[in-house]
Amino acid sequence: xxxxxxxxxxxxxxxxxxxxxxxxxxxxxxxxxxxxxxxxxxxxxxxxxxxxxxxxxxxxxxxxxxxxxxxxxxxxxxxxxxxxxxxxxxxxxxxxxxxxxxxxxxxxxxxxxxxxxxxxx
Amino acid sequence: xxxxxxxxxxxxxxxxxxxxxxxxxxxxxxxxxxxxxxxxxxxxxxxxxxxxxxxxxxxxxxxxxxxxxxxxxxxxxxxxxxxxxxxxxxxxxxxxxxxxxxxxxxxxxxxxxxxxxxxxx
Numbered sequence: 001x002x003x004x005x006x007x008x009x010x011x012x013x014x015x016x017x018x019x020x021x022x023x024x025x026x027x028x029x030x031x032x033x034x035x036x037x038x039x040x041x042x043x044x045x046x047x048x049x050x051x052x053x054x055x056x057x058x059x060x061x062x063x064x065x066x067x068x069x070x071x072x073x074x075x076x077x078x079x080x081x082x083x084x085x086x087x088x089x090x091x092x093x094x095x096x097x098x099x100x101x102x103x104x105x106x107x108x109x110x111x112x113x114x115x116x117x118x119x120x121x
Numbered sequence: 122x123x124x125x126x127x128x129x130x131x132x133x134x135x136x137x138x139x140x141x142x143x144x145x146x147x148x149x150x151x152x153x154x155x156x157x158x159x160x161x162x163x164x165x166x167x168x169x170x171x172x173x174x175x176x177x178x179x180x181x182x183x184x185x186x187x188x189x190x191x192x193x194x195x196x197x198x199x200x201x202x203x204x205x206x207x208x209x210x211x212x213x214x215x216x217x218x219x220x221x222x223x224x225x226x227x228x229x230x231x232x233x234x235x236x237x238x239x240x241x242x
Contacts, residue, residue, distance in 0.1 A: 002185035003204075006197040025199050027173045027219060030151065032197070052148045056195075064123035074177075076127040076153070078146050083124075098148060098219065 008034065008056055012094055014121050019113060021097055021105055022121035033097040034121070035105075037089040044084065044109035051079045051099045058093030062086070129155065129177055133215055135242050140234060142218055142226055143242035152222050155242070159213040164205055165230035172200045172220045179214030183207070 011024050011034055019041060021033035037060055053062065054076045062069045062077060063086040071077055079085050106114040132145050132155055140162060142154035158181055174183065175197045183190050183198060184207045192198055200206050227235040 002183075002188040002190050003198055003201060005190055005192050006199075008195045008197065025173070025197060027151075027171045027199055028202075028221075030148075030219075032173070032199075050148045052146070052153070062123075067123040069123050069126055071126050074129045076129060076146060077124055078127075078148055078153075080124060081149075098151075100149075 006032075008096065011121055012036070012056070018092070019105065020115040020119070022119055024121060026101065027098075029101050030098055031101050031103075031118075033099075035095050035097060036092055037087055037095060038092040040088045041086055042106055042109050042111060042113050043086040044107035045082055046079075046099070046103060046107040047082050049100050049103060050081050051097065051103070053077045053079070053087075054096040054098075056094040056096055058089065058091060060087055060089045060093040060095060063088060127153075129217065132242055133157070133177070139213070140226065141236040141240070143240055145242060147222065148219075150222050151219055152224075152239075154218040154220075156216050156218060156226075157213055158208055158210040158216060161209040162207055163227055163230050163232060163234050164207040165228035166203055166205045167200075167220070167224060167228040168203050170221050170224060171202050172224070173218065174198045174200070174208075175217040175219075177215040177217055179210065179212060181208055181210045181214040181216060184209060 021035040025032040059072045142156040146153040
């Protein structure tokens with residue numbers, strides 16, 4: 001059998017909680033995740049890896065210590081490794097995230113906003 | 122300065138040739154590329170890596186030796202490493218591709234459809 005297509009909107013229809021990335025595919029040792037963002041997250045950094053965000057729907061602001069980047073549908077950002085950031089979304093934003101397998105959403109910060117890693121949908 | 126957002130549609134506006142991926146971002150040692158596909162490509166495989174396709178606009182069929190997968194906007198496919206495939210698009214299709222830096226579009230096949238790697242836009 002050939003590999004299966006992954007329909008992004010269909011996958012988003014399968015969960016509604018915020019800040020809990022779901023894995024939808026793997027590319028070598030990288031994972032493609034979908035997440036719903038709403039409200040303000042926590043400041044954190046990933047010391048071992050860059051992190052790619054691609055907005056599927058809505059708008060998210062990613063705050064950095066030296067400025068804020070606003071991303072809407074069809075826009076992408078790579079957060080460099082080791083750089084502190086804090087995502088915020090006034091209304092729900094749907095994003096695709098790519099990073100190595102096992103990366104935690106809260107990076108170095110930890111705490112109660114930390115979602116379980118490697119949860120597939 | 123915070124990292125810069127990458128606007129996918131804006132980047133597509135900067136080139137029109139088919140089958141010539143343009144790099145728009147790097148994520149560690151991976152590259153995010155945009156490509157316009159139209160017509161039939163060549164059968165090939167990438168022995169060292171999986172390859173991710175995400176359709177931004179239009180429709181592409183990716184033929185495998187055991188079946189064909191049709192992908193439209195918002196749909197994604199990971200071609201496993203070592204698996205022969207051949208993309209075809211009846212009308213122009215715009216795709217985002219993610220794979221490690223340096224991967225050639227024609228993989229093991231080579232030939233005159235081989236585009237230069239690492240061309241940024």
